[in-house]
Amino acid sequence: MRVLILGSGGREHAIADAFGRSANCEAIFVSPGNAGIALDFECVELQDRIVEFCRSQAIDMVFIGPEQPIEAGLSDFLRDKGIKVFAPSRAAARLETSKAFAKELMIRHSVPTSRYQMIHSSEEAASVLRKFPLPVVLKADGLAAGKGVVIAHSYEEATKICQDMLQQVCGAKGVLAEEFLKGWEVSLFAITDGRDYQTTLFAQDHKQLYDNDRGPNTGGMGAFCPVWEAEPYRKQIERDILEPVLSAMREQGCPYTGVLYLGLMITREGPKVIEFNCRFGDPETQVLLPLLRSDFVEVCKAVTDQEVAKLKLEWEENSCVAVVLAAEGYPGPYQKGIRLDTEKALTKVYYAGVSRQDNRLVSSGGRVLSIVGKATDLQSARELVYRQISSMAHNGLIYRQDIGLRKNTLE
Ligand code: AMP
Ligand code: GLY
Numbered sequence: 001m002r003v004l005i006l007g008s009g010g011r012e013h014a015i016a017d018a019f020g021r022s023a024n025c026e027a028i029f030v031s032p033g034n035a036g037i038a039l040d041f042e043c044v045e046l047q048d049r050i051v052e053f054c055r056s057q058a059i060d061m062v063f064i065g066p067e068q069p070i071e072a073g074l075s076d077f078l079r080d081k082g083i084k085v086f087a088p089s090r091a092a093a094r095l096e097t098s099k100a101f102a103k104e105l106m107i108r109h110s111v112p113t114s115r116y117q118m119i120h121s122s123e124e125a126a127s128v129l130r131k132f133p134l135p136v137v138l139k140a141d142g143l144a145a146g147k148g149v150v151i152a153h154s155y156e157e158a159t160k161i162c163q164d165m166l167q168q169v170c171g172a173k174g175v176l177a178e179e180f181l182k183g184w185e186v187s188l189f190a191i192t193d194g195r196d197y198q199t200t201l202f203a204q205d206h207k208q209l210y211d212n213d214r215g216p217n218t219g220g221m222g223a224f225c226p227v228w229e230a231e232p233y234r235k236q237i238e239r240d241i242l243e244p245v246l247s248a249m250r251e252q253g254c255p256y257t258g259v260l261y262l263g264l265m266i267t268r269e270g271p272k273v274i275e276f277n278c279r280f281g282d283p284e285t286q287v288l289l290p291l292l293r294s295d296f297v298e299v300c301k302a303v304t305d306q307e308v309a310k311l312k313l314e315w316e317e318n319s320c321v322a323v324v325l326a327a328e329g330y331p332g333p334y335q336k337g338i339r340l341d342t343e344k345a346l347t348k349v350y351y352a353g354v355s356r357q358d359n360r361l362v363s364s365g366g367r368v369l370s371i372v373g374k375a376t377d378l379q380s381a382r383e384l385v386y387r388q389i390s391s392m393a394h395n396g397l398i399y400r401q402d403i404g405l406r407k408n409t410l411e
Contacts, residue, residue: 001019001024001026001061002028002057002060003028003059004053005029005033006030006031006064006066006074007033007064008032008034008037010285010350010352011280011281011350012030012065013036013286013350016041017040018290020041022297024297025296028042029042029043029053029059032046036351036354036361038356039351050074051081054081054083061301062078062085062086064087064279065279065280066279070279071093074087075093084304086300086303086304088260089257091253092254094254095249096261096275096276096277096279099139100141100174100176102273105252106273112240112273113272113273114178114181116177116179117131118174118175121166125159126155128177129177130155131177133179134154135153136178136179137149137151137152138152138165138177138178139175140175140176141174149217158177181274182267182268183272183410185204185265186408187203187263187281188203188230189280190260191303192246192258192303192308193257193302193303194255197238197246197260198313199237200315201226201291202226203224203225203284204224204406206403206406207220208221209330210400212402218330218331218367219282219367220281220284220367221323221399221403222321222404223283224287224381224403225288225291225320226291226319227408229408230266233266233270240271245276257303261277263275263277283350286370287321290374292314292316293314294311299311317376319376319378321385322370323399323400324352324368324369324370325368325399326368326398327368327398328396329366330367331366334366336364338368338395339360340361341392342361345371349372350369351369363396382403386401
């Protein structure tokens with residue numbers, strides 16, 4: 001198989017690596033990739049030349065990493081040109097790109113999720129919000145790159161945020177007011193051809209900037225896999241969440257194919273959906289795919305050839321931890337051009353916001369890279385990663401010390 005991966009983050013680096021371990025992968029290209037991914041794989045700038053490239057390089061499959069190109073219609077466009085694509089259609093991706101679409105579908109099919117109401121105008125904001133206990137969650141409808149969610153602790157604050165969101169973030173699309181769910185969060189991925197599915201191991205992201213889950217929300221500061229505490233819920237999640245959603249998508253005429261990301265809250269009443277994404281998670285992929293024992297080419301082919309019924313996912317009995325190194329200041333304005341000292345690292349390094357300057361790797365983004373350790377248990381994987389970080393220069397970079405230490409219990 002000759003594959004083209006679209007995207008430029010740590011997730012795409014891990015995806016390329018998974019293809020790289022397959023005996024059935026003859027060529028791997030990443031577009032645009034980044035200077036760190038380019039240490040391992042060929043990165044190409046394509047922009048609107050994707051179809052031409054696929055033809056000239058005899059690409060067998062395009063794997064789309066992030067959600068934006070899917071929302072822009074790229075998976076549909078490439079399929080129309082006869083190219084096999086690992087990604088859902090634009091219509092199916094509404095499970096992520098429209099929170100209102102996802103919520104309506106869940107409520108209609110009794111999929112456990114938080115109670116919600118749409119707010120379309122500033123005038124109705126105050127009265128709708130008072131129907132929810134505090135704190136109340138506000139989400140801008142439409143893609144907002146993780147910046148569209150605010151948890152408000154007073155009605156005054158909630159009303160103000162809601163009005164700002166209506167004006168700035170999403171214009172006419174509206175704001176979702178949502179009941180705040182108490183519990184612990186976990187991510188699960190379903191590989192599906194629209195009809196059949198296989199779920200992966202559970203993984204856990206750490207979204208806040210600082211230790212003990214404090215500070216602002218980020219794109220993810222680290223992750224670990226597997227999450228054993230979530231295993232007792234797997235059957236229930238498949239039966240009560242995944243199966244009704246996949247069947248609803250088929251009924252609507254837009255079967256979901258590719259990978260469906262279930263962002264879940266494990267509550268006292270059982271697992272509930274916080275959000276769906278139409279792609280793999282970042283940084284969850286950096287800890288999930290290194291544990292995949294099955295051939296990744298076969299996994300992806302099962303999706304594009306509609307043969308997931310025959311697929312069996314096999315996993316190593318190890319644990320993985322990823323710690324993200326971010327530029328100081330992130331998620332606000334941050335410094336760029338920090339010199340990186342990772343080329344000799346003994347653990348895996350998956351690169352995100354990096355570029356090359358004077359023949360050296362330097363930072364160019366907020367989340368710069370993740371250091372990934374794999375060992376027989378979580379504690380040993382943690383030790384590996386933190387030992388690696390201590391042994392290298394990381395001036396100007398910040399990271400959490402507590403990835404993998406979270407206690408997943410319901411108080
Ligand atoms: P989202 O972009 O929907 O993943 O939301 C970002 C983060 O906000 C989630 O990972 C949760 O930590 C938090 N969050 C979102 N919705 C809720 C909710 N209904 N209750 C509690 N926390 C939430
Ligand atoms: N890990 C969160 C996300 O990928 O959206």
